[in-house]
Amino acid sequence: MGAVTTDTSINGKPNQDVFAAVLQQLATADRDIIAVTSDSRGSGKLVKFGTDLPEQIVEIGIAEQNLVGVAAGLASAGKKAFAVSPACFLTARALEQIKNDVCYSDNPVRLVGISAGVSYGALGTTHHSLHDFAVLRAINNITIVVPADNFETEQAVKAAVKSNKPVYLRFGKKSMPLLTDDETVGFEIGKGRVVTKGKDIAIIANGETVYPALQAAQKLAEQGVAATVVSMHTVKPLDTALLSAIAEETGAIVTVEEHMVNGGMGEACASYLLQQGYQKPFKIMGIPDEYTVTGSQVEILNHYGVSADGISAEALKILKQ
Amino acid sequence: MTNKELAKKSAEYRKKILKYIVGAKAGHTGGSLSCTDILNVLYNEILNVSPENFGSPDRDRYIQSKGHCVEALFVVLADQGFFPEGDLETLCKYKSHYIGHPTRKVHGVEQNTGALGHGLPIAVGTALAAKMDKKAYRVFTMLGDGELPEGSNWEAALTAAHYKLDNVCAIIDNNKLQITGPNTEVCDTDPIDAKFESFGWAVREVDGNDVKALKEVLNAVPFEKGKPSLVIAHTVKGKGVSFMENTLKWHHGVPDQQQYETAIAELDSVLANI
Numbered sequence: 356m357g358a359v360t361t362d363t364s365i366n367g368k369p370n371q372d373v374f375a376a377v378l379q380q381l382a383t384a385d386r387d388i389i390a391v392t393s394d395s396r397g398s399g400k401l402v403k404f405g406t407d408l409p410e411q412i413v414e415i416g417i418a419e420q421n422l423v424g425v426a427a428g429l430a431s432a433g434k435k436a437f438a439v440s441p442a443c444f445l446t447a448r449a450l451e452q453i454k455n456d457v458c459y460s461d462n463p464v465r466l467v468g469i470s471a472g473v474s475y476g477a478l479g480t481t482h483h484s485l486h487d488f489a490v491l492r493a494i495n496n497i498t499i500v501v502p503a504d505n506f507e508t509e510q511a512v513k514a515a516v517k518s519n520k521p522v523y524l525r526f527g528k529k530s531m532p533l534l535t536d537d538e539t540v541g542f543e544i545g546k547g548r549v550v551t552k553g554k555d556i557a558i559i560a561n562g563e564t565v566y567p568a569l570q571a572a573q574k575l576a577e578q579g580v581a582a583t584v585v586s587m588h589t590v591k592p593l594d595t596a597l598l599s600a601i602a603e604e605t606g607a608i609v610t611v612e613e614h615m616v617n618g619g620m621g622e623a624c625a626s627y628l629l630q631q632g633y634q635k636p637f638k639i640m641g642i643p644d645e646y647t648v649t650g651s652q653v654e655i656l657n658h659y660g661v662s663a664d665g666i667s668a669e670a671l672k673i674l675k676q
Numbered sequence: 677m678t679n680k681e682l683a684k685k686s687a688e689y690r691k692k693i694l695k696y697i698v699g700a701k702a703g704h705t706g707g708s709l710s711c712t713d714i715l716n717v718l719y720n721e722i723l724n725v726s727p728e729n730f731g732s733p734d735r736d737r738y739i740q741s742k743g744h745c746v747e748a749l750f751v752v753l754a755d756q757g758f759f760p761e762g763d764l765e766t767l768c769k770y771k772s773h774y775i776g777h778p779t780r781k782v783h784g785v786e787q788n789t790g791a792l793g794h795g796l797p798i799a800v801g802t803a804l805a806a807k808m809d810k811k812a813y814r815v816f817t818m819l820g821d822g823e824l825p826e827g828s829n830w831e832a833a834l835t836a837a838h839y840k841l842d843n844v845c846a847i848i849d850n851n852k853l854q855i856t857g858p859n860t861e862v863c864d865t866d867p868i869d870a871k872f873e874s875f876g877w878a879v880r881e882v883d884g885n886d887v888k889a890l891k892e893v894l895n896a897v898p899f900e901k902g903k904p905s906l907v908i909a910h911t912v913k914g915k916g917v918s919f920m921e922n923t924l925k926w927h928h929g930v931p932d933q934q935q936y937e938t939a940i941a942e943l944d945s946v947l948a949n950i
């Protein structure tokens with residue numbers, strides 16, 4: 356388990372900015388780290404990386420299938436290739452390359468989906484990635500990691516460099532406060548982070564929805580309801596030991612994600628718990644099976660109840676079941 | 677190898693391709709026979725790759741984009757000593773590693789392929805890594821003519837030229853047929869040479885069933901410094917078995933026992949006359 360970062364200057368930034376800063380820091384010391392971009396270095400915050408380390412960035416242009424195929428070739432020859440592209444394009448247009456060239460051929464590409472979920476807000480459905488957990492969960496040999504805050508982001512990027520296996524890192528554009536300053540709550544891929552503990556209900560969230568989940572827990576506390584909040588940053592492999600412990604120790608479970616409710620983290624939790632014989636009030640929160648309402652990221656999330664108010668209301672509702 | 681020895685290898689490879697397709701009761705017969713001479717010359721004359729150096733980062737790479745013609749690749753890899761040829765008796769059988777497309781579970785295979793339009797982007801990435809590491813290895817890939825409409829090929833063609841990757845060579849097994857019919861009727865990709873030239877590639881054409889000509893052209897790679905090389909290999913689908921040549925049904929037709937014996941007899945007479 357890694358300790359909480361000592362570099363407090365990175366906290367409170369968008370996770371994708373932290374990703375770029377940490378990657379550059381690591382790449383400066385390791386010339387095998389290569390950023391591969393599809394005209395996406397601006398949104399990926401890699402302009403400085405490209406200026407400072409021009410030999411370690413490969414610009415593909417707007418061609419995501421080729422982005423992933425080329426990254427697979429680089430990885431096969433020993434490069435630690437980070438293929439960086441908006442999550443919506445990376446995991447849809449290049450899905451066959453992810454499936455075959457990366458996962459099936461076991462070329463350890465680090466896929467980085469930026470501006471994920473509904474980060475692009477009113478740009479609409481073409482730019483939303485609400486399918487990525489679902490499609491990647493159905494592919495063998497890939498780890499799916501969705502950091503919640505700057506600390507998790509830093510740790511996830513470092514872990515992705517060390518691991519020589521395919522991984523998908525998913526980041527958003529919103530500035531993210533630290534979830535906790537408790538240094539004992541470390542980070543390890545495949546292990547959910549229990550950010551706060553309470554016995555009445557568990558809120559299992561990931562990515563940018565963990566912070567509103569934490570705010571919901573505070574609202575619930577005001578009403579005498581004690582909530583556990585988990586950052587389930589690794590969607591695959593799922594931390595089933597933690598899920599079992601939560602099911603044993605808490606009365607109800609709400610899952611929250613910036614993803615369609617079909618096939619996401621919530622369904623993964625439900626599938627595991629049901630097959631283990633746990634039956635308790637359970638609610639999957641996320642984007643329903645529809646094209647989203649128009650709005651900014653926060654407006655869209657609020658509209659579908661993925662907010663402190665929405666999550667706490669849902670928690671109270673299922674506690675009455 | 678002398679041209680005669682290479683020609684003998686080709687006929688022997690064709691006999692084995694047919695044998696294992698018949699054994700598997702499945703296979704891409706026509707395309708495997710059209711690309712046999714290309715694989716023969718690559719593995720016996722051009723590529724610095726062997727079972728001994730396959731783990732070396734300095735080896736040449738061969739990525740078969742037209743993965744469905746795996747029977748030809750497996751027969752050549754077995755002949756190179758990557759695995760015992762007898763393993764191919766399990767081709768496509770329950771629990772065998774020898775499936776109907778290239779897989780890295782088989783020693784000697786670089787990449788898992790089968791979906792079309794994937795070989796060239798991976799080859800380009802591998803060649804880019806060689807340039808970064810200042811390594812001398814080269815990357816070869818073979819595409820079917822029928823897979824040229826896949827857009828990813830053209831994306832990768834742009835990248836290869838943009839980065840001046842003269843260490844990548846793509847070979848098109850241009851047998852002019854695909855599963856539905858002639859390429860020109862399905863989706864006319866001609867003129868292939870002008871298209872790739874306009875993308876910044878150095879292009880040569882060759883009789884892809886002539887081992888001597890293939891040897892000459894592949895030994896001339898890279899054709900131009902700073903440019904990726906494309907070989908348009910004009911081939912005959914079903915080459916070497918007269919009743920299969922240029923005949924659509926042999927795209928993935930499997931010969932019955934009598935057809936198999938007729939084909940072997942024809943290849944034996946070719947061998948006897950070399």
Ligand SMILES: [Mg+2]
Binds near residue numbers: 849851
């Ligand atoms: Mg063809």
